[in-house]
Each structure stands twice: as C-alpha cells, then as structure tokens.
Amino acid sequence: MSCLHKYWLKEFFKFFSIIQLLILVLFVFIDYLSRMERFLNSDISLIGALGYVVLKVPFMFVQLTPASILLATITVFGLMNRSNELLAIKSSGISLYFLVKPALLVGVIFAMLMFFLGETIIPVTMTKSNYIKYNVIKKRHDIYSAKKDIWIKSKNKLVHINFYDPANQILAGVTITSLGENFRIESRIDAKKGYFKQENWVFENIIEQIHAKDSMDYDVKSYDEKIIPLTFKPEDLGEITKKSEEMSFFELKKYVTKVEEEGYDATTYKVDLNGKIAFPFICIIMVLTGAATGMRSFAKDNIPVAIAIGVVISFMYWVMYGFCLSMGYGTILPPVISAWTANLFFLALSALYLINTE
Template structure:
C-alpha cells in the first residue's frame, strides 16, 4: 500500500467511526430506548433483561448505519483535504482525482460486503433471539413450536393447475410430527387420490404417513384401496424447516431462507413481487456504501464543505433523498410497474449515475 493510500484511509477512519456512533445513537435514542422503557413499565422486565434486549437490537442498527457513515466519512475527509488545499497539492504532484478516490471506493466495496455478511449471519440470529425473548416476556411462556390448520397447495409448473392439497390439523416442530393429515392428489386439475392418516412423521428425509388409508377417486365415489401402518408420501417434499419458516417474518429471514420462501409461495401461485423486492434490497441497500462514496467524494471537494456540521447536514439531505427514491422504487416494484430487481435497485441506479457524472466533472 502506497503512502498516499494509507494517508487517505487514515483520514477516512475517524469520521467513519464517528458516523457509526452518531447515527447509531440517533436510532437508539429515538426508537430502541423508548421500546425498552415501555417494556420495563408495562411488563416489569429487569434492567439485566433490558440490557440483553438492547445488545440484541444493536447489530441490526449498526449495520444499517454503515452506508450513512460511509457517506459522512467521505464528505468530511475529502472536505478536510479540500479545505486545507491538500487536494491541490496532490493534483500538482500528478495524482488525479480518480486515483485519489480508488482506495476509498475499495473500502466502500469491502464495507458493502461486510454489511451483506452481517445481515446473513449476526443480524438474523440476534433478531430471532430478540423476538423469542419478547414473546416469553409478553406471554410468560416459551414460544410454541406448533402450528395449527396447516395447508399447502402448490401448482404444477407446466399447467398452473393444482398439484396437490396437503392439510394437517397440527404440526409440531419440536419432534417433526403432524397430526390428522390428508393429501389430495390431482392430475391435470382433477382429483385422483386421497390419503388420510392419524399422523405423519419426518423420517429419513421423507414424510411417512402412519395409520391411514388410501382412496382412489372415480367419477362416482371414493373407493378405499389400501389401509397402511406406514406409507411414504413422495409428493410431499417440503422439509420441516420449510414448513416451520412460516413462524418467521420475511424481514427476519436470511437470504437463503427468503429465497426458499419465495419459491414455495410461487409454487402455490401467490404474488411474490413484494418478497422479491425485499430480497433484492438485501443486496441493494448494503451496496449503497459504494454508491454514497461516488456521491460523497466529489461533493466533499466543493467549496465550503470542510465543516463537520455542513457535512452532517448534507449527509442527512442525501440520505433522505436516497430513501425517498428507495420508497418509490419499492412501490413500483411491488405493484408490477417495474420488475422487482429494478424497483429494489432504482435508488442505486439514479445515485450511481449522478455520482459518476460528478466524478467525471471533477476529473476535467
């Protein structure tokens, strides 16, 4: 690493850490602390429990502040270099503006990757534990692992007609067992077979129906054809974790879980546009670290940008406009006016083009 690169990264580090602390404090002070205070007043939780909930809520907040902090750090660091005429000296030494921002752009890309990684590992686990603790507090018992009146009805991919209808009165996720189950098998949209059983259990990566009967369906009546003690239902391919996933909100799922959730809902013929927008935003929002750097670097070099208060104020304005475009893009993607991927990335596309334009202008 060259001296100039180390110097630029050193300049970037302090405002970056300041930004993480400042924006995290804003989110904590305006949201988390009020929620914890309500829990202490309404539900009588202890200070220790409140502290645990506070720590569990921090990963999501801190990760959310990374793009904002990167914008603020870029504005302040380049504003300081410009205000002290160091940029002029660097340019006189033959260092172009593009060469100047390359190490900062690399840091922004790394921070984007770190954000995606944290959203896949730390954040989902902390949110899941937080949700279960809140349930325990409000219901005075552990969150149940059972689901009642479970129904699954996927469509055939080729014909878009019903493939089968599966029903279970009760699903217990703790021992992977269902009670009072039935499966109606369809061919070309017509019912051809019904399987009923007292229970079904996940054994050897398959659902096995236990103590039941099979009916073949003709045009007149249901004809019982076989009683069984154990019968493997090959058409029921959903794993227990895919069934139990319904207990999680899409926002709490990892990318892998959300992708499977989208696929399963598509199989049932349901509208998944909003879920797809959410999925693509899991990449688009972290990538805003890079996008904000494209915007922040040339704006930081503008006259009268060296003050910290000005940099913070400009950051808030840019962030507000960014999230306004994100809201518009999400709405257009969810309603089908734009494809979900374009809707999720609309704000990055617009800000990216503006940033590239500003960089070209500054390089002349």
C-alpha cells in the first residue's frame, strides 16, 4: 500500500470516527430523553432504560454508517482539494482515480462489517430490546408471539393467529375461542383469513361452533364473511411480531421457506431477505459519490455546500430505497428487484458522476 493510500485512510477513519461517534451519542441522548415519560410510567429503572437504548446502538450503527461514510469521504477529499493536494497529485501525472482505490476498499470493508453485524450482534440486541419495549415498558402481557404464531387474550376471547402479514395487515389461520364461566368453552371460530377494515376485523371462510345449552353438543355454522369485535389493532400485532432485524440472513431464509411450505404469503420477509444483502452494498455507492463530490471545484471553496449535497444525495437514496421496498411489499415488484433497484440506479449515477469529475 502506497504512502498516499495510507494517508487517505488515516484521514478518512479520523473523520468517520468523529462523525459516527457524534451521531450515535446524539441518538442515545435524544432517544433516552424523548422516552423519559414512558420510562417513568413503567417498571423499568432509569439505568435499565439507558441499557434498553444502548441495545439499539449496533442497529443504529449499521443504519447510520452509509451516511457517515459519505460525509467522511466528502470531507477528506474536500480538504485535500482546498489545500491543493489533489492538484499536486494530478500535476505529478497521477490520476485522481488512484485515490478512489482506498475509498473502494473502505466501502467493501464496511459492507462486509454491516453484513457481519446483521448476522451476529444485531439479531441478539434487537430481540432483547424489543422484549424490554413490549413486555416491560409497554406491558403488553395480553399478546404473546413465538416466531410466526401469535396468542392474544381479548376480553373473554383467546385468539390464536397462525401467521400475520404486517405489510398488508392480513391474518391467516385464525382461531377464536370464547370462554364462559369456569373457563368453559362457549364457542370456537376458525377463519382462513382476516383483515382490518373501518376499525373492525373482518374474517373470511369461517366455521363457527357454538356450545348448545344443557348439552355436550355444538351447533356448527359457516359464513363466507363476518365481522368479529376484537380489542387489538394491526399496530398491536405489528409491534409483537418477529421482526426481520431480529433474525440473521440464514435464519430469515429458513423462516421464509417454512412460511411458504405452510401455504402463506412470505413476500414481506422475502423482500427483507434480499434487503439484508442489498443494503450493505450502499457503502460502495456512498464512497464513490463522496469522492466525486469532494473532488469537484466548488468543494475547494465551500466544503459545507459539498456536505449539504452529500446529505441530499443520501436522503434521495433513502427515499428511493424505501419506495422500492414498499413496491416489493405490495407485490408490485419482485423481491429481488425491489431490494436492488435503488442500488443499481445510484451505482450507475455515482459512476457517471465520478467519471465526469475527472
């Protein structure tokens, strides 16, 4: 590795560490203070609440890394541009692309680091964090989730949901058991599908068994569609269901296979599965975009403008990436395409941006 590459890497990691540390510290303080009232109204101690916030730091590190890489890259190249170091390198007959090599190396390293964290630390910390959130802070003891199965106590009803699609807010394989005095079963409803409409749960393909008085028999009825009053809403289920970030890539892949084998729609999780590979790739895009921005002539005189442009580019990526994922969740785009479209678009854009800079 040349001295020039070592110098660039040293400057990059210095600014990246400062930016990333500053953002993470701000996140911890803001998240902790913004939830203070909720912490005080729960059974958790203030030290335990701080631990709950810290558990989310690995996840936030991965989410914030691309933006920090972009800002650090712009800053390093911008300062080299201001001090005429880039001009001196170019005058010596060395292409500016020579400095892009360590930037690409950084992008690849951070992409692998993000994937590694997503496979090891993040599933553990997010599972623990969500457990504290729903069972200690929000005290949701009436809803219990184990992988895809959900158990809910709703007044005198015990509800079992075999599968919940959080993107489309659809229930599948629902069993509702109504209990009477001494926990005797009064009725049982089995529904193939359910959805939330106009503040009510509507179920389809229903078989209802009602216990006949003074008898051990049950009256059986069937309905194509029926509204059944329940106390929980889709957001309650969304909070308690197993999140994709709580699973590693291979665990999520195994989960998708199991869901599909049981005949349920796993589109949401298939999109997230492809996103686990696609998202770390953004690091390479950010270093290319940051290098092209920092090398521009306007960055020499006004680095804050270059940083602002970097922030705008990062924001545009997040908007497009989120939009494409939403189209994947809605089955408008295949899972693979929805996860990779933003990456391919911005990779081509950043490459053209960098070539035009030279």
